[in-house]
Amino acid sequence: MNNDNDTNEEYHYEIDEEDSDDEDDGWEFNLDIFQRLKQNDPSITNMNMTLNYDRHGKSHFSSIDWKEDGDCISSNTQLKEIFMCYSDSHYGEKISKLPSRQQIQDVFSCMYRNRSINNFGTHTIIDEEFSGSLIEGLCGHPSIEILVIGHSKIGGIVFSALGKVLKHPGSKVKVLRLPYCQLDDEGLDIMCDALVGNSTLKRLSLSNNKHFTPLGWKALSNVIRHSKSKLVQLDLFSTLINDDAANLLGSALRVSSIKALNLGHNKSMSKEGCQTLLNNLSQTSVEHLDLFYNNIDDAGLAVLVNIWGTLKSLGMGRNQLITPTGWQSFFNSLQTRETRLKNLDISHTTIDSEGITALGSLLNNMSILKSLNLNDLSSNGPDNITTQGWVSFLTALHDSNLDLDKLNLGSNCIDDEGMQILIQLISNMSSLKCLELGYNRQVTPTGWQALTVYLQSPNFALEQLGLHQNNINDDIVIAFASVLAQNNTLERLALHDCFGEDNESITERGWGAVSTLLCNKTSIMDTYNSNHTLYRLSEYLPHDLESYLELNKNKDKKEVARQKILQSHFSTEDGDTPKTQELLDIELEVMPSVITWIGRPAHASWRGTKASGLSTMFNLMRRLPDLFDSSAQKKPKAKRKRNIL
Numbered sequence: 001m002n003n004d005n006d007t008n009e010e011y012h013y014e015i016d017e018e019d020s021d022d023e024d025d026g027w028e029f030n031l032d033i034f035q036r037l038k039q040n041d042p043s044i045t046n047m048n049m050t051l052n053y054d055r056h057g058k059s060h061f062s063s064i065d066w067k068e069d070g071d072c073i074s075s076n077t078q079l080k081e082i083f084m085c086y087s088d089s090h091y092g093e094k095i096s097k098l099p100s101r102q103q104i105q106d107v108f109s110c111m112y113r114n115r116s117i118n119n120f121g122t123h124t125i126i127d128e129e130f131s132g133s134l135i136e137g138l139c140g141h142p143s144i145e146i147l148v149i150g151h152s153k154i155g156g157i158v159f160s161a162l163g164k165v166l167k168h169p170g171s172k173v174k175v176l177r178l179p180y181c182q183l184d185d186e187g188l189d190i191m192c193d194a195l196v197g198n199s200t201l202k203r204l205s206l207s208n209n210k211h212f213t214p215l216g217w218k219a220l221s222n223v224i225r226h227s228k229s230k231l232v233q234l235d236l237f238s239t240l241i242n243d244d245a246a247n248l249l250g251s252a253l254r255v256s257s258i259k260a261l262n263l264g265h266n267k268s269m270s271k272e273g274c275q276t277l278l279n280n281l282s283q284t285s286v287e288h289l290d291l292f293y294n295n296i297d298d299a300g301l302a303v304l305v306n307i308w309g310t311l312k313s314l315g316m317g318r319n320q321l322i323t324p325t326g327w328q329s330f331f332n333s334l335q336t337r338e339t340r341l342k343n344l345d346i347s348h349t350t351i352d353s354e355g356i357t358a359l360g361s362l363l364n365n366m367s368i369l370k371s372l373n374l375n376d377l378s379s380n381g382p383d384n385i386t387t388q389g390w391v392s393f394l395t396a397l398h399d400s401n402l403d404l405d406k407l408n409l410g411s412n413c414i415d416d417e418g419m420q421i422l423i424q425l426i427s428n429m430s431s432l433k434c435l436e437l438g439y440n441r442q443v444t445p446t447g448w449q450a451l452t453v454y455l456q457s458p459n460f461a462l463e464q465l466g467l468h469q470n471n472i473n474d475d476i477v478i479a480f481a482s483v484l485a486q487n488n489t490l491e492r493l494a495l496h497d498c499f500g501e502d503n504e505s506i507t508e509r510g511w512g513a514v515s516t517l518l519c520n521k522t523s524i525m526d527t528y529n530s531n532h533t534l535y536r537l538s539e540y541l542p543h544d545l546e547s548y549l550e551l552n553k554n555k556d557k558k559e560v561a562r563q564k565i566l567q568s569h570f571s572t573e574d575g576d577t578p579k580t581q582e583l584l585d586i587e588l589e590v591m592p593s594v595i596t597w598i599g600r601p602a603h604a605s606w607r608g609t610k611a612s613g614l615s616t617m618f619n620l621m622r623r624l625p626d627l628f629d630s631s632a633q634k635k636p637k638a639k640r641k642r643n644i645l
Helices: 031-038 101-113 128-136 156-167 185-195 214-225 243-253 271-281 298-304 324-333 353-363 387-397 416-426 445-449 451-455 474-483 508-518 524-528 543-552 557-569 580-584 588-599 614-623
Strands: 046-050 081-085 119-123 146-150 175-177 203-205 233-235 260-262 288-290 313-315 343-345 371-373 406-408 434-436 464-466 492-494
Touching: 101 128, 119 128, 128 156, 146 156, 156 185, 185 214, 214 243, 243 271, 271 298, 298 324, 324 353, 353 387, 387 416, 416 445, 416 451, 445 451, 445 474, 451 474, 474 508, 508 543, 524 557, 543 557, 588 614
Parallel strands: 046 081, 081 119, 119 146, 146 175, 175 203, 203 233, 233 260, 260 288, 288 313, 313 343, 343 371, 371 406, 406 434, 434 464, 464 492
Antiparallel strands: none
């Protein structure tokens, strides 16, 4: 087994594959972004560059003279990621025009002089020779450590270029991801030839490539088992691994450095093949193992007992050949074993009341566990776990030292009694950031009303709360809104497809309370003190709610408050609103700060409506002309103050 200091790095697979929020998406390159790059704008850290025509039909990339103005990239110290892509159509019309080879050479020359870029990606390859030149242009780049080529049919030219990049003695590439590339044996062999003996690469992902034969698997196995290999993470999700490939990989993994292994969604392996692979893994030091949606049965699960002590993360979701008896036996056999496990996913499996009780006893002694996914434990039959079974499970955890970050109990048979015990349990957790309780239809509105106690708990730190498809009506939503006004942690509250016991969905009355939560228009201070954190709720919301939620996605919460105040209280053109007088009554010494506050522009990256305070500032100046006349007598101090700055 190879030893490497980097193998101690944490690699874990998230149990909750939610769609990522787009607030961190790269900036779309255009002439405005070009100017901001030249100014070394610190907010431009990741950028998408469309090489021919963007979604508006404009070719910004080709309009730049990169020899003349390439310092926008070469001298930039903030830029970390560049993603290059091609648009092969615009409004249904095929586009094939690409930049010249010289333009590509010029921009890569700029990238070479940059020392801050560490992540480069590309997809939608439409010209093999051109793309090969583009990839080859990365050879020896001084700072790129992450390389992503995905969602393309890649041929020999591109993989030959990729091989040169990986073989280059100056290569810094530590992470290589090639998802959905229709990679075959030829391409894999070229890449593996470049990687044999490579001691730089740490992580390799070949997910969703389904054209490998034993020849390709043998080439990859040679890379894994090489004495100089420093690979610590290998992602082979959905690569059609069969029994022969499993034998090759299992043998190689026994002498590898790999600590994190994703073998999910490979049902081409038989249950016997899975068991053989697991036997091989029991002789490795793999710490993070994802076996989602495979043909593992009771016998294979029993082998996992031998790996338990080394694992920090285990994903076993959707392994539906495992019986309730198999799970109960597994949990019972682990009761006296030491564990390092921090993440456990057994979602969409079939566990009965006896099994969940055994799991409760096991978890009671797993104080370091941080993420637990028990979503839909009745996947092969309705109500395998009774409501009383859930009560017993949650009661077993009540005196535990669990302090989870994530807990998923969605799509189960928890009722009001179980909800009461759950609320007591999670109220003692100060680290819980994500709680999923969607589709627990046996909880009544009374049970959900009790959740408001947790929403006010001093330990409440949730960022995500999933309550979709539950018996939640207007009264419950209004109760939630009343206790979330001062909350500054909860960002996502999933309420889509909720229906009360009368089969009525959330109505305008409930959404009106949420609207007031997000922007209380009673006074300027009420607006200022509204909730500026919550930004995701449901689908098909009233327009004003969507507008407020979009505003709340912005990270500058003081600016969010300012925008809501401007839009709610100073939106008329003539400025003669009742609220204008409140500004006029502010002490004169404070007025310069007020003017600065009103006229401050929102950041260019602003989400949602961006109201300008210039018209309000103009009307304020019109009402107080003495501010700009040095000979005028100063206005006497007023008694009233406003602390909205």
